[in-house]
Amino acid sequence: MTIFQSKLTKRYVTTVLVVILFVLSVLYIIVFNVMNNSVQSQMEYRDELFAKTLGAHMESVFQNVISDMRQISSIVETLDSDDTMIYQKEIETIISQDPLYLFVEVYKENEKSLRIPDIAFSGRIPISSTLERLSWSKTRYISNIITLPDGRKTVIVSYPTVSDDGEYLGSVIAYLNLNNLSDLLEKFGIGEGGINAMVDRNGAIIAHENKNYIGKSIKNHEVALYLKRERFGVWRGPIFNEEMVVSYRPLFLGEVGLIVGEPIKQAMAPAQSITQLLIKGFIIVFIIAVGLAIISAFKVVRPIKVLIKQAKDYKEDKQKVFHTVKTNDEIEELSIVLSEMAASLRKKEKNLHNILESIPYAIITTDIEGKITTFNTGAEKLMHYNRNEVVGKNITELPINNVSNLIILKTLQQGSAIEEIESHVIDKDRKVRDIRLYASLFTGEEHEDIRSIIVIRDVSELKKLEDYLKQSERLASLGQLTAGIAHEIKNPLSIIQASTEALRLELEDILQDKLVVHQLTDDILITTDRMNNILTDFLHLTKNGSEKRKNMIDLIGVTDELLNLLRKKMNDQNVILNVDYKVNRALVLGDRNGLIQVLLNVILNSLQAMETGGTINILLEDNDGHWQLSVSDTGEGISPTNIKWIFNPLYSTKNEGTGLGLSIAHEIIVQHNGRIWAESTLDEGTTIYITLPKVK
Numbered sequence: 001m002t003i004f005q006s007k008l009t010k011r012y013v014t015t016v017l018v019v020i021l022f023v024l025s026v027l028y029i030i031v032f033n034v035m036n037n038s039v040q041s042q043m044e045y046r047d048e049l050f051a052k053t054l055g056a057h058m059e060s061v062f063q064n065v066i067s068d069m070r071q072i073s074s075i076v077e078t079l080d081s082d083d084t085m086i087y088q089k090e091i092e093t094i095i096s097q098d099p100l101y102l103f104v105e106v107y108k109e110n111e112k113s114l115r116i117p118d119i120a121f122s123g124r125i126p127i128s129s130t131l132e133r134l135s136w137s138k139t140r141y142i143s144n145i146i147t148l149p150d151g152r153k154t155v156i157v158s159y160p161t162v163s164d165d166g167e168y169l170g171s172v173i174a175y176l177n178l179n180n181l182s183d184l185l186e187k188f189g190i191g192e193g194g195i196n197a198m199v200d201r202n203g204a205i206i207a208h209e210n211k212n213y214i215g216k217s218i219k220n221h222e223v224a225l226y227l228k229r230e231r232f233g234v235w236r237g238p239i240f241n242e243e244m245v246v247s248y249r250p251l252f253l254g255e256v257g258l259i260v261g262e263p264i265k266q267a268m269a270p271a272q273s274i275t276q277l278l279i280k281g282f283i284i285v286f287i288i289a290v291g292l293a294i295i296s297a298f299k300v301v302r303p304i305k306v307l308i309k310q311a312k313d314y315k316e317d318k319q320k321v322f323h324t325v326k327t328n329d330e331i332e333e334l335s336i337v338l339s340e341m342a343a344s345l346r347k348k349e350k351n352l353h354n355i356l357e358s359i360p361y362a363i364i365t366t367d368i369e370g371k372i373t374t375f376n377t378g379a380e381k382l383m384h385y386n387r388n389e390v391v392g393k394n395i396t397e398l399p400i401n402n403v404s405n406l407i408i409l410k411t412l413q414q415g416s417a418i419e420e421i422e423s424h425v426i427d428k429d430r431k432v433r434d435i436r437l438y439a440s441l442f443t444g445e446e447h448e449d450i451r452s453i454i455v456i457r458d459v460s461e462l463k464k465l466e467d468y469l470k471q472s473e474r475l476a477s478l479g480q481l482t483a484g485i486a487h488e489i490k491n492p493l494s495i496i497q498a499s500t501e502a503l504r505l506e507l508e509d510i511l512q513d514k515l516v517v518h519q520l521t522d523d524i525l526i527t528t529d530r531m532n533n534i535l536t537d538f539l540h541l542t543k544n545g546s547e548k549r550k551n552m553i554d555l556i557g558v559t560d561e562l563l564n565l566l567r568k569k570m571n572d573q574n575v576i577l578n579v580d581y582k583v584n585r586a587l588v589l590g591d592r593n594g595l596i597q598v599l600l601n602v603i604l605n606s607l608q609a610m611e612t613g614g615t616i617n618i619l620l621e622d623n624d625g626h627w628q629l630s631v632s633d634t635g636e637g638i639s640p641t642n643i644k645w646i647f648n649p650l651y652s653t654k655n656e657g658t659g660l661g662l663s664i665a666h667e668i669i670v671q672h673n674g675r676i677w678a679e680s681t682l683d684e685g686t687t688i689y690i691t692l693p694k695v696k
Contacts, residue, residue: 609635
């Protein structure tokens with residue numbers, strides 16, 4: 001009794017009624033199918049019986065024609081005798097008794113001797129291939145359908161004449177009346193809609209109850225292909241512009257195919273009354289079942305549908321939790337279990353999501369076809385694409401260079417993992433970033449490949465640091481070399497400069513033309529000053545910044561002070577200045593004069609790149625523990641091949657430049673534990689970036 005005390009069981013008692021109706025429906029289907037199968041079996045048996053009977057009859061018809069031709073063939077040897085007229089009358093008597101003949105021709109050694117009746121044609125009858133066949137086969141032959149010169153369609157039955165020693169003497173050819181042959185088939189039709197037809201070896205219709213079909217081809221139809229392979233059987237489907245069931249069989253004597261059939265509608269007519277009775281009974285049962293189903297759905301199915309809807313909404317991420325269905329039975333317990341399971345899954349999913357989003361690298365997953373399924377925050381930061389823009393697209397549509405795309409596709413197609421390759425991506429802002437890429441496949445429970453995971457690490461900063469290290473090493477090596485050279489040259493220059501000044505004083509009292517002396521000595525002094533300045537710059541480049549005392553400096557104050565000094569020069573060159581400080585103060589620990597020298601070199605380079613005017617944009621912002629200052633100009637830009645050398649000593653793109661300004665700026669920034677680099681686009685401008693550590 002315990003099982004029947006369950007409320008869910010009581011509710012499902014009514015559902016049993018629906019099951020009963022279902023059983024009744026199944027019984028209806030079984031009875032209906034058994035009846036249809038029985039009718040179809042009888043129909044196929046009837047069609048096969050008709051086809052077999054008609055086939056025997058048609059073979060008999062062709063046998064009679066062949067017998068007539070055999071009888072006539074005996075006169076070929078006597079065509080040249082005086083009894084030719086007698087034989088001709090005998091032939092006329094034979095063919096006049098059978099309406100199946102159009103006319104008969106007698107050939108002696110493949111040359112026409114008689115045509116009975118003697119019908120005149122405007123052209124030749126195409127039987128040359130038949131005559132040639134008879135000359136070597138020396139046996140009867142029934143041709144495919146041919147067209148007479150007057151347009152009529154016919155089939156020829158030919159019989160050869162052979163001497164006692166096997167020599168070919170000639171042949172007799174009968175041309176059949178296909179309309180009369182069709183009338184003969186029509187007598188054996190199955191019911192009012194039954195159709196009988198005959199086709200030749202090539203699938204051309206030589207006889208049909210509808211004479212309009214004579215001469216048409218069905219060579220590509222399945223039935224014609226079966227007949228060509230000398231098969232027989234029953235086929236159901238469209239033929240002769242109607243859905244039919246047909247029996248087909250080859251007539252080996254006539255070398256033609258016979259098709260006997262009837263429309264499916266006609267064949268299934270006996271089952272219609274029983275089918276209608278069954279349908280009425282089914283409708284009554286169905287109405288009762290619907291009524292019971294409505295009651296059952298209201299009491300039992302409704303809460304289940306609520307649970308299904310919640311499950312779908314949870315799957316589609318439209319709701320986060322399951323709500324308990326209050327039914328006071330097992331369905332309510334099921335809803336509680338589903339709610340707990342959903343909460344557990346949500347917790348695990350959240351943990352996995354947090355882990356994925358906290359990884360600083362770009363993590364991308366794809367299905368086995370390469371469509372993106374996951375695009376984490378690291379990938380968004382790297383490529384500046386929102387995940388909604390790329391999820392669902394193919395991985396090859398991401399802005400990764402072609403080589404990387406090919407390697408990723410190789411992973412997807414061949415299953416080979418990628419340990420590490422260096423490449424680059426172009427983010428949404430068209431900025432190139434150096435990357436290191438890893439890729440592999442992961443499998444399902446059956447060890448089948450189900451998707452791939454791609455890990456991309458941004459190594460742009462690492463590349464820049466490596467370049468900085470190489471730059472610093474070059475400067476250190478150059479500094480050691482130039483320090484000694486500069487000191488050795490500076491002392492003789494001082495002696496030359498002092499001696500030149502003393503020489504000018506001595507000669508002023510002696511020479512009358514002092515202008516020449518002044519010009520010569522001025523040239524010497526100017527040249528020595530220039531060499532002295534170059535050597536001083538070299539010495540600045542080699543000095544250790546740590547020897548200078550560093551103080552707390554506000555980058556905003558230093559920048560404003562320098563811009564005030566250069567404002568007149570900017571106005572003279574029609575240069576527009578835009579300054580944007582994202583903070584009120586930017587404190588660093590460093591040498592004030594050194595930082596002024598850095599900014600001066602950078603801004604002067606921008607002014608020299610815009611001799612006919614332009615715009616300088618200065619931006620200062622907070623960048624993760626550093627102050628980042630950028631100076632952008634709208635000058636002619638620097639080519640990619642030259643930009644990597646601009647911080648090297650003695651490298652300059654200007655005719656009068658020493659190539660030391662940016663080298664000194666680089667050394668000063670490095671001594672302040674900062675970084676300096678450049679980005680440029682030809683004909684658009686150049687931006688110099690400087691980062692310095694923050695000081696509280």
